[in-house]
Every structure is written in structure tokens, then in C-alpha cells.
Amino acid sequence: MDARWNFFARLGWVVALFLSIAAPFVLGSYHLYQLTQVLIYAIALIGLNLLTGYNGQISLGHGAFFAIGGYGVAILTTKFGVPYWAAIPAAGAICFGAGFLFGFPALKFGGLYLALATFALAVAAPQMLSYKGFDAWTGGAQGLQLGKLRAPPWAHVSADTWTYLVALIAALALFGFALNLVGGRIGRALIAIRDHAIAAETMGIDAPLYKTTAFGISALYAGVAGGLSALAVGFVSPESFTLPLSLSFLVGIVVGGLASVGGAIFGAFFIEYVPNYADMLSVQFGESAKALPGAIYGLLLIAMMAAAPSGVIGLIRKIVARLFGAERA
């Protein structure tokens, strides 16, 4: 069965790659923009999944790292004139550092307390971002305008297309890295630490190092995603990085599938389009439709935990197994 599944997974990746390269030729600029957002979310979701799905460390506050990435790119490009293609990796590196550092105290917390602490981080982040004392850097409550990304003249493509391509390249690189990571020794170590922490230690796995590194890497991903988002949207403000953002990341990895890299794509589509859909409905049905995304998220979270704990990816696996008659599903 594994061989069959691997074939399907690989097929899935090829199809996704093909579609993503074809997209700019087919889609109008608004849809392309949405697809860019999907790529951005997918990057963030992989990051979170590495930490929570594969390594079992629950983070409810990844929106904060997303914010650090976004503000990092904004500050580097507007205050220091750093070109965007350097600002993004720089912001990613800063986030890696921040995540790695946060990972140290996180070692002391059990799963539940880490969830509490990261929840606190998510709730406090917008306030800290709008703090008057940092006004000079962060622009306070107004935030920072960095202007949308513009395509270089030699490329002969629209700004939206260019932004999409930048996001695509970043996504490909980061997806590739993640697939490599989880498929190899490190991925197995992360999972071992999640499931049998004490056994893993006795086998010589340096759990603290792996766990803090996992935190760093997941923060890096969220930071890169945040940076790309800042470039795509054109500004950052504290209101862009509230608790619901962090929680929607959680929804994304649950829906897509915990401990799955490919699942991030499904999760990203979900968290990008559901609020959009609800917004459309609210035009028709008035303000009460604002409640729809939250209700859908909530119901799905519970339903998926009850019926499909491995997310969409898990369901697909089951369907593939059923269709192609495997003895071991």
C-alpha cells in the first residue's frame, strides 16, 4: 500500500506543480492574488505542522511569528532600503532566532502549558505591535506602508503575477526542504519525540535540541510567509495579526491533516476561501453572516477530531486505499 500511496502522492505533487505554473496564464489578477495568499498560508501551515503535527508541540500563537516576518520585511525595506529578495530570507532568519529562543522556555512547559503560553502570545501580540514606544519602527497603530511588490521591467509580467511567482518559488523551496526533512532521520526523530519522548531520549536523541530547532524552523516558515504577505498586501498593521489568525492556522493544519506536508495545501485553500465565501454571503445576508467563518471553523474542528483526525489527507488516503483494494489501509 505504501508504494501505491507514494505513487499517488508523487502524482499529486506533479499535478499541483503543473497547475501552479499554469495558473498565471489562466487566472485573472484577483484570483491570482488569492492563489498567492494560498501559497503564503501553505508555507505558514507547513511550519506549524512541523512543530505541532510532527513534533507534538502545540502552538496557538504562530500568528506572532507571521507578524514578526511581516514587520521584519516592512522595516527592512522601508527603513533600511533592503531589497525584498534579501529582506525575506533575513526576516526568516530573524524568526528562526526568535522561535529557537522561545523554544527554550517551551521545553519546560508541558503540552498544555505551551498551548497556554502561545495563546497568550497571540492575544498580546497586536497590543505589543501597536505599542507607542516602538512607534518609530513599527508605525504604531497605523502600521507601516511598504507598497505592493512590483515586477522588474525585464520580466514583462504584471505585479500580481510577479508576486505570485516569488511566492511560488519560495513555496517550492520550502516545501521541498520540509519533505526532505520529514522523510528522513530528522523527521523520524521529531515524531519519536512526539510519541515516546522518554524512549527517544534513551535512544540518544537530543530531544531539547530537536525541539528548539523545530520551534525555530516552524517560526522561520511562518516568518517567510508573513514577509511574503506583507509584500503582497502592501502594508502591515497590528490588526492584521490578531488571535483569529493564529487560530486559523490551527484550523488549517487540522483540516489539511496533522503531520502531513501535502495537507498544508488543502488547509491553506480552506482558510483562504472560507472567510471569502462568508464575506460574499454577508453582502447578501447582512452582518450576521460575519458569524459564518467562525461557525464553520468551530464545527469542522470538532467534526474532524471526531471523524477524520488525520484531516483531508487522511481521507484521501482512505479513498485511495478503498479504490485500489489494499489489504492495509
Place this chain on the structure above:
Amino acid sequence: MALFLHQLASGLALGGIYAIMALALVMIYQATQLVNFAQGEMAMFSTYLAWKMIDSGWPYWFAFVATLAISFVGAVALERAVVRPFAKAPILASIIVFIGLAFIFNACAGWLFGYSVQSLDSPFPGRPLFGVGYISAHELGSIFVSFVVLALVYVFFRFTPLGLAMRAAAQNPASARLVGIRVGWMLSIGWGLAAAIGAVAGMMAAPIVYLDPNMMGGVLLYAFAGAVLGGVDNPWGAAFGGFLVGGLENLMGAYVVGEEVKLSVALAIIVGVLVVKPSGLFGRRIVARV
């Protein structure tokens, strides 16, 4: 000096609200080793119910009691239907379920009651005591209600057979079953009590922070901070922690970090306590680590 006293007084009023929320959180934690991330949203929803009743003409204290009763029963049903099935699943699953519940309660409140900010009048109207500027009637009343709740809960657990059975079920469910205690129902009743307490917190908070679907987010965070500070396995420590956090938040906000970043005080408390002394001021168990 007057400003200081005023800050202290309103800090204590908020602290009382945090204290009883922290108590509710710790009650559930002691029985299940889980923190109910949806406690704030449940309390908010209960407060909206009360508001609806009062808006329809019911007298305040009548609506108050009715809300407590509805919250209790609703939470018992919720625990049996939604929470219990995940009792044996990994904690991540339960946390996800709680977040799901939080989303749902928040959405229902927005859908049923609208997103515009409403006001819920305090049941303690009238001029402030001790002259203007020290403490308002609501703040005093709120502190009083908080103490009453704490006292009632204490008496319940310490002196009634049901309270004793609930304590036993939380500490040692296996032995509790052997003496015939229906441990499952004790859990459900615990949830009911926690929801009722949360409803009180919400109703005391509404005149201060105003009623809208997102009113309890900050309150919940401060309650977490209080519970962690006081010791998450000690209900009275947690309540004390709540008062302390309330006072700290206000004083830090007024004199140190400024009003806009008060929430980061809560974050600092949580991370700080968990790093330095995970069992909190009064707790006993050490957080496991690998």
C-alpha cells in the same frame, strides 16, 4: 494618591472577576488535566443571554439566577455530548475541540445578538461611595459578588457530601468508583459549575468592558495568568492569583507600561511563572518535562 487608590480599587474589581474565572478554569483542570480554552466564550454567551432577558424586561437578579441555571445545565450537556468522547484522546485533540467550541460560541453570539457593542447596566447603581474617584458602586459590588462566589464554592466543596465526592473523583477517580461515586457525573457537574461561575464573571465584567462577542478574550487571558501564577492545581491559589493579576495589570498599566500594552503583562506573567516556578505560588505538582 487618589489615583493610586482608584487604580487599586478597579484593579481589585477586575481581579475579582479574574479570580472567579481562574477558579472555574482550575476546577476543570483538577478533574481532567485540561484547560477549557472555551471558558471565556461560554461566559460571554451566558452574559448575552442575561442581557437578552433584561432587555425583555426581566428584573436583573431574576435574569442573573436564570442565566446561572441555564449555563449550568447547558455545560453539563456540552460535557457529556462533546467533551467526554475525547477523554481518552491525546490532549491536542481536546484542545482543538475546545478551540472549536470557542469559535462556535463566538459565532453564535454574533449571529444571534449582533456584533454591535451593547451595554449591560450594573445592578449596583448609584453614586460612588467614599466620595468621587476612589471606587465606583459597581466595582465595590463586583468585589463583593466575587467574594460571595468564592465563599459559596469553598463551603460547597469543603462541607457538602457532593462537594466531597467531586473532590474525590478529581483526585482519584479509580478509588472514587470503588465507593460508588458516579465519576462521570461528577465531571459533568464540575463543568456545569464552572460555566455558572463563568457566567457570573461575564455579568460582572460586562458593565466594565462592555458587551460584545469578543469581550472575554482579554479576561480569559488574565484568568489564565492568575491561575498559572497562583498554582494551576490549587483553586484558592488560583483565585488569589486572579486578584493579584488584576491589581498588577492596572498598576502596571497606569504607572509602568502604559494602558495599551496591559495584555503583555499577562503574557509576561504566564511565561515568567512557567519558566521560574511552574507550580505557581501555591501549587504542588511540577510540570513534567522532557
Place this chain on the structure above:
Amino acid sequence: MIEPILRARGLRAFYGAAEALHGLDFQVDEGGVTALLGANGAGKTTTLRAISAVIRTEGELTFRGHPLTRRSTEDVARLGVAHVPDGRGTFTDLTVEENLRLGAYTRRDRVEARRDFERVFGYFPRLQERLFQQAGTLSGGEQQMLAISRALLMRPSLLLLDEPSFGLAPLIVAEIFRILRDINRNERVSMLIVEQNANLALDLADRAYLIETGQLVIGGRAEDMRRDDSVRRAYLGY
């Protein structure tokens, strides 16, 4: 022949998917004492857990005619079966008095319950001295007395005891067994005792069974078991 108060026939018990008891037949007579003997890991504790419905069971297991196999632990307790588990099962963070009150939790007869408190203090006066002490601070022997008292306060018809002598000094053990005999005689409480100390158990019991890896090896009247050569050599050590 009087109906036994507890009867098992073809009793199988499972820890998850693993079968731990493979079809046991045994009984406890009304008003009698049955001993369950065997080496470590033989399945004695498992048998008591099976009766208290702590683990999944199949087969016939009846208490005064009520089947026990599909009930919850609380229901079995409320039927009149008091289980003193291995490790005592005391609520260590509660006081002695609170532990005792929990024994009487399910009872409706307030006055009788109060009298039972007195009776229990009659058997174990030491508990009265330590009434408001935290149960976890009591010595091993005192905790055993507390566990038995808590069980008695349930006014059970059947008392299940898991290794009452474990970890206790011989003098205390002798005292406890003497009191158990008194309880059986005066209160007419039937007992099923799991013990590694076969001598003590056979002294008290009128019926005994020997278990080995989840199966019954031999069973019968206690005096007969005492005199049986193979049993004596293998399990009594002489």
C-alpha cells in the same frame, strides 16, 4: 445448599485485547470467607478487578443473582460489593474523616451510618485518634485500617481485599486478620481475600482457590487445601 453470594463460572477477563483470566470457576459462600492464593502475577488482583468491573469480562459472574459482567464499577459498588484494592486506594490528599465519609457517601440511612462510624472506631481506635490528619501521612498499617474501614462504611455484603498484609509488619498483620475474622463473624460480611501469605489466608478462610497464570489450579475447602501435599510444597513452602 445455600446459594453462594458470589459465583463465577467460565469467567474470562481482558486487559484491552489481551485475555488475562481464562475461564475461572469459583464462589464465595454467604457469610463465608474465600481465599484466592497464587504467586505474583498469577491473576489474583485481576480477578478482583474483574468482579469490580474495572476491566472487561465475559462469562458468568453473579452477585446474589445479579450479573456483574455488563455493569460499571460504581454500580457494582452500589450493589454491595466493597473493594479494598492493592495499594489501599486511599484518598491521600483528604483527611481520615473525609475518607471515611466517602465510604458512607452512597448510603441513605444517616442514623445507621453514624452508628457504623462508632463501630468502625471500635475495631480501629487508632483512626479516631488521627481523624483530622491527612490520610497520606498515615503509616502503612493505619492506611490499611482506613481502607478497610472505608469499605465497611459502605455496609457491604461482600468485601474484596487485595493483599491486606502487603508491606506490613507481622504484628499489625495479625491484628488486622484478627479484626477481619471479627468483622466476618459479627457483621456477617462475606469476604474474598487475595493473599500471597497463604498461611494467614487459609487460617481465616473456609474455602480456597489456587490460581496460576489466569487459570484455576485447585480449589476446595480451606482445611483440605492446607493438608494437600502438592499445594503445601509448591505454595506453602514446607
